[in-house]
Amino acid sequence: MTPESxxxxxxxxxxxxxxxxxxxxxxIARRFAADGCSLVLASRSPDHLAHGxxxxxSSGAEILTVPTDVRDPAQVGALLEQVRERFGRLDILVNNxxxxxxxxxxxxxxxxxxxVVGIVLDGTYYCCRASFPLLRVSPRAAIVxxxxxxAWLAGPGTAHSxxxxxxxxxxxxxxxxxxxxxxxxxxxxAPGPVRTEGTDRQLWRSEALTEAVRAGIPLGRFGTPxxxxxxxxxxxxxxxxYITGEVLTVDxxxxxxxxxxxxxxHAEGRGQP
Ligand code: NAP
Numbered sequence: 001m002t003p004e005s006x007x008x009x010x011x012x013x014x015x016x017x018x019x020x021x022x023x024x025x026x027x028i029a030r031r032f033a034a035d036g037c038s039l040v041l042a043s044r045s046p047d048h049l050a051h052g053x054x055x056x057x058s059s060g061a062e063i064l065t066v067p068t069d070v071r072d073p074a075q076v077g078a079l080l081e082q083v084r085e086r087f088g089r090l091d092i093l094v095n096n097x098x099x100x101x102x103x104x105x106x107x108x109x110x111x112x113x114x115x116v117v118g119i120v121l122d123g124t125y126y127c128c129r130a131s132f133p134l135l136r137v138s139p140r141a142a143i144v145x146x147x148x149x150x151a152w153l154a155g156p157g158t159a160h161s162x163x164x165x166x167x168x169x170x171x172x173x174x175x176x177x178x179x180x181x182x183x184x185x186x187x188x189x190a191p192g193p194v195r196t197e198g199t200d201r202q203l204w205r206s207e208a209l210t211e212a213v214r215a216g217i218p219l220g221r222f223g224t225p226x227x228x229x230x231x232x233x234x235x236x237x238x239x240x241x242y243i244t245g246e247v248l249t250v251d252x253x254x255x256x257x258x259x260x261x262x263x264x265x266h267a268e269g270r271g272q273p
């Protein structure tokens with residue numbers, strides 16, 4: 001996006017980031033602040049939101065924090081009502097909130113399934129739907145959904161998340177077409193492995209596992225939250241005004257190269273990465 005910090009506050013684009021207090025969400029919010037946006041952060045925990053707002057304070061952006069569980073359409077409706085009251089506009093929606101943990105499909109409880117699908121798929125839809133009235137009157141409306149490459153590959157051990165992200169990819173493409181007449185662009189970013197508090201706690205819980213993930217990345221390293229935020233900013237911004245319904249993968253070549261990395265590892269006698 002083009003920096004817009006010289007623009008009066010009331011003319012600045014407003015960006016809503018769900019799950020914006022941690023990991024990638026916070027980096028995305030920080031990037032939008034640098035791009036000159038006012039910010040809305042929405043996640044469940046008031047403490048998390050206060051921490052997020054505090055760490056963004058030096059950006060100078062106007063920030064609204066709204067405790068919200070995106071699984072609840074009433075709370076999402078109340079969130080968008082607060083956005084309308086405070087800013088009178090919404091230009092960018094980033095559906096970043098997610099939950100994930102490792103669980104074998106055959107023993108996963110219905111509650112565990114429901115929790116992840118509820119946040120990722122239902123929450124994304126509820127936020128898109130509730131944002132529509134404000135987005136349709138924005139001169140530069142954009143939605144960016146955060147997905148993952150296991151949406152189109154396989155997600156062994158995380159079937160709930162993989163199925164939900166696949167649903168979000170489908171929703172991205174459907175809304176891109178359905179809402180194109182309203183000039184709302186809808187795209188997705190699929191981050192590769194980026195170490196965050198969430199991934200270290202729920203997914204890559206040992207150094208051996210972390211190293212195995214790293215070894216499967218052709219560029220040979222984890223991504224950074226800032227690299228993901230750059231892609232989100234691009235898709236939401238003025239350089240991407242003819243892009244809609246697209247999924248931009250930002251993963252160091254992970255999903256394309258994994259089979260090749262396996263073959264190379266075998267050829268060199270290193271076994272499976
Ligand atoms: P994270 O650190 O676990 O953050 C998840 C965020 O979602 C938190 O701020 C959390 O805040 C919020 N959240 C959880 N449940 C919520 C709910 N019901 N309602 C509202 N907010 C909720 O995750 P991350 O690693 O930064 O990942 C961010 C996004 O990137 C996710 O969509 C994830 O699937 C995707 N992704 C990440 C990676 C990676 O390697 N990090 C790779 C591929 C895709 P509260 O606890 O306050 O609610």
